[in-house]
Amino acid sequence: xxxxxxxxxxxxxxxxxxxxxxxxxxxxxxxxxxxxxxxxxxxxxxxxxxxxxxxxxxxxxxxxxxxxxxxxxxxxxxxxxxxxxxxxxxxxxxxxxxxxxxxxxxxxxxxxxxxxxxxxxxxxxxxxxxxxxxxxxxxxxxxxxxxxxxxxxxxxxxxxxxxxxxxxxxxxxxxxxxxxxxxxxxxxxxxxxxxxxxxxxxxxxxxxxxxxxxxxxxxxxxxxxxxxxxxxxxxxxxxxxxxxxxxxxxxxxxxxxxxxxxxxxxxxxxxxxxxxxxxxxxxxxxxxxxxxxxxxxxxxxxxxxxxxxxxxxxxxxxxxxxxxxxxxxxxxxxxxxxxxxxxxxxxxxxxxxxxxxxxxxxxxxx
Numbered sequence: 001x002x003x004x005x006x007x008x009x010x011x012x013x014x015x016x017x018x019x020x021x022x023x024x025x026x027x028x029x030x031x032x033x034x035x036x037x038x039x040x041x042x043x044x045x046x047x048x049x050x051x052x053x054x055x056x057x058x059x060x061x062x063x064x065x066x067x068x069x070x071x072x073x074x075x076x077x078x079x080x081x082x083x084x085x086x087x088x089x090x091x092x093x094x095x096x097x098x099x100x101x102x103x104x105x106x107x108x109x110x111x112x113x114x115x116x117x118x119x120x121x122x123x124x125x126x127x128x129x130x131x132x133x134x135x136x137x138x139x140x141x142x143x144x145x146x147x148x149x150x151x152x153x154x155x156x157x158x159x160x161x162x163x164x165x166x167x168x169x170x171x172x173x174x175x176x177x178x179x180x181x182x183x184x185x186x187x188x189x190x191x192x193x194x195x196x197x198x199x200x201x202x203x204x205x206x207x208x209x210x211x212x213x214x215x216x217x218x219x220x221x222x223x224x225x226x227x228x229x230x231x232x233x234x235x236x237x238x239x240x241x242x243x244x245x246x247x248x249x250x251x252x253x254x255x256x257x258x259x260x261x262x263x264x265x266x267x268x269x270x271x272x273x274x275x276x277x278x279x280x281x282x283x284x285x286x287x288x289x290x291x292x293x294x295x296x297x298x299x300x301x302x303x304x305x306x307x308x309x310x311x312x313x314x315x316x317x318x319x320x321x322x323x324x325x326x327x328x329x330x331x332x333x334x335x336x337x338x339x340x341x342x343x344x345x346x347x348x349x350x351x352x353x354x355x356x357x358x359x360x361x362x363x364x365x366x
Contacts, residue, residue: 024044024045024108024200024201024249024251024254024303025041025042025043025044025105025107025108025200025201026041026042026044026107026199026200026254026258026282026285027039027040027041027042027105027107027171027198027199027200028040028041028197028198028258028261028262028278028281028282029173029177029179029197029198029262029278030197030262030265030268030274030277030278030281031177031267032267032268032269032270032271032273032274032277033267033268033269034269034270035177036175036270036271036274036312036313036314037101037173037174037175037176037177037313037314038274038275038277038278038310038311038312038313039097039103039105039173039197039278039310039311039313040278040279040281040282040308040309040310040311041095041105041282041308041309041310042282042285042286042305042306042307042308043085043087043094043095043305043306043307043308044249044285044287044303044304044305044306045303045304045306046301046302046303046304047306048306049087049088049306049307050087050088051085051086051087051306051307051322051348051349052085052086052345052346052347052348053083053084053085053086053318053320053331053345053346053347053348054083054084054085054086054091054093054096054343054344054345054346055081055083055331055336055337055340055343055344055345055346056078056081056082056083056084056091056093056138056340056343057078057081057337057340057341057342057343058077058078058079058080058081058337059077059078060077060078060091060138060342060343061075061076061077062075062076062077062078062091062131062134062135062138063075063076064076064126064127064128064131064135064153065127065128065131065158065159066118066123066126066128066156067118067128067156067157067158067159068159069159072123072124073123073124073125073126073127073128074124074125074126074127074135074153075124076135076138076139077138078138078139079138079139079140080098080099080100080102080137080138080139080140080141081098081099081333081337081340082096082097082098082099082137082138083096083097083318083331083333083336084096084097084134084137085307085309085320085348086345091134091343092130092131092133092134093106093133093134093137094106094133095133095309096133096134096137096318097137097311097313097316097318097333098137098138098141099316099333099334099337100140100141100142100174100175101174101175101311101313101314101316102136102137102140102141102142102143102146102172102173102174103172103173103174103311103313104133104136104137104170104171104172105133105170105171105172105199106130106132106133106168106169106170107168107169107170107171107199107200107201108166108167108168108169108201108202109167109168109169109183109201109202109204110167110201110202111167111202111203112167112169112183112185112202112203112204113129113165113167113168113169113183113184113185114157114167114184114185114186114187115129115155115156115157115184115187116154116155116156116184116187116188116189117156117187118154118156118157119154122154125152125153125154126153126154126155126156127153127154127155127156128155128156128157128158128159129155129156129157129158129166129167129168129184130158130166130168131158132153132155132168132170132182133168133170135153136150136170136172140172141174142174142176142178143172143173143174143176143178143179143180144174144178146172146180147180147191150182150189150191151189155184155189169181169182169183169184169199169204169205170182170183171194171199173197173311173313174313175313175314177197179193179194179195179197180192180193180194181194181199181205183204183205185204190206192205192206196209196259196262196263197262198255198258198259198262199255200251200252200254200255200258201251202251203251203252208251208252208255211252211255211256212256212259215244215245215256215260217244218241218242218244218245218260219241219242220241220242220264221241222235222238222239222240222241223235223240223241223243242260242264245257245260249285249287249291249292249303254285257284257285258281258284258285261281261284262281265277265281271312271314271315274312275310275312275319278310279310279328282308282310285305286305286308287303287304287305289302289304289323290302292304304323305323306322306323307320307321307322307323307348308320308321308322310328312330316332316333316334317330317331317332317333318330318331318333320348322348322349322350324349324350324351324352325349325350325351325352325353326352327352327353327354331346
């Protein structure tokens with residue numbers, strides 16, 4: 001009964017959002033000089049999501065959803081505990097990290113995602129596309145394991161409400177720096193190695209890689225002056241090597257920007273420096289409210305960065321913040337799992353809490 005009630009609630013929640021409100025997303029990873037891997041990701045869009053951070057212990061039971069909404073798909077229990085962002089207040093992770101440091105992100109792929117055809121005889125291996133990330137998090141401890149086992153379930157189009165088909169693709173990282181992208185298009189699945197560790201939205205991942213050829217001229221080095229007949233050309237200031245780096249918020253531009261910055265940075269050393277570097281890079285896709293606009297009928301709509309996360313795969317910490325409060329907080333996975341009895345949640349959207357440091361003032365020392 002509880003499972004049926006959840007499916008009904010989930011579908012009713014989807015019905016509340018029109019098709020035009022499909023979120024965007026950006027993800028990137030960096031590797032420090034001492035081989036620590038940090039994954040960073042945003043959820044961008046117009047939606048006002050009811051997101052909570054969920055803590056899901058080992059042994060939690062799940063059941064896949066069939067296209068007709070019946071909870072009669074694949075049945076499984078968590079092999080690994082995980083934390084994640086539950087955008088509808090339910091234990092389905094749009095992003096998360098498990099106790100082995102495996103990270104899975106579900107990002108939108110509108111116009112391209114099309115899942116495997118449903119076969120009644122294979123219903124017992126089937127789940128909905130919005131459940132696939134949760135299944136990956138709960139079943140695998142490394143990207144190598146994902147390569148071997150991701151075909152063990154059939155991913156079909158889940159129930160479609162007014163929100164549309166929820167077109168998703170998936171990126172998977174682990175503490176070694178290994179990364180893959182999984183995409184379902186035209187009813188077939190493709191798995192891509194992702195050595196760059198970057199993913200955004202449409203078009204498909206292979207197109208994004210080809211598009212990088214258009215930016216082969218970009219360089220971290222400033223352009224030297226150029227001598228013409230009777231005239232010397234000089235750059236106006238620092239950063240001329242990256243002239244032409246796209247600064248808009250379209251998925252291809254965000255992909256190029258994240259690749260350029262994550263490849264250009266000097267490797268940080270140590271966990272805190274690595275965390276800071278991942279946050280700094282991610283800030284380059286943060287959407288100021290009002291800078292991305294559209295219309296739904298005659299009503300003006302605004303995209304925004306709804307929430308952001310950073311996964312520290314070495315210390316097993318999952319950092320998060322929301323648009324309304326830019327201060328980072330984190331969950332320590334070991335502590336969370338040691339005390340978790342059943343699924344637990346933590347609020348994501350809380351008021352601002354800027355610290356007052358006035359009392360810390362001390363006399364200047366010459």
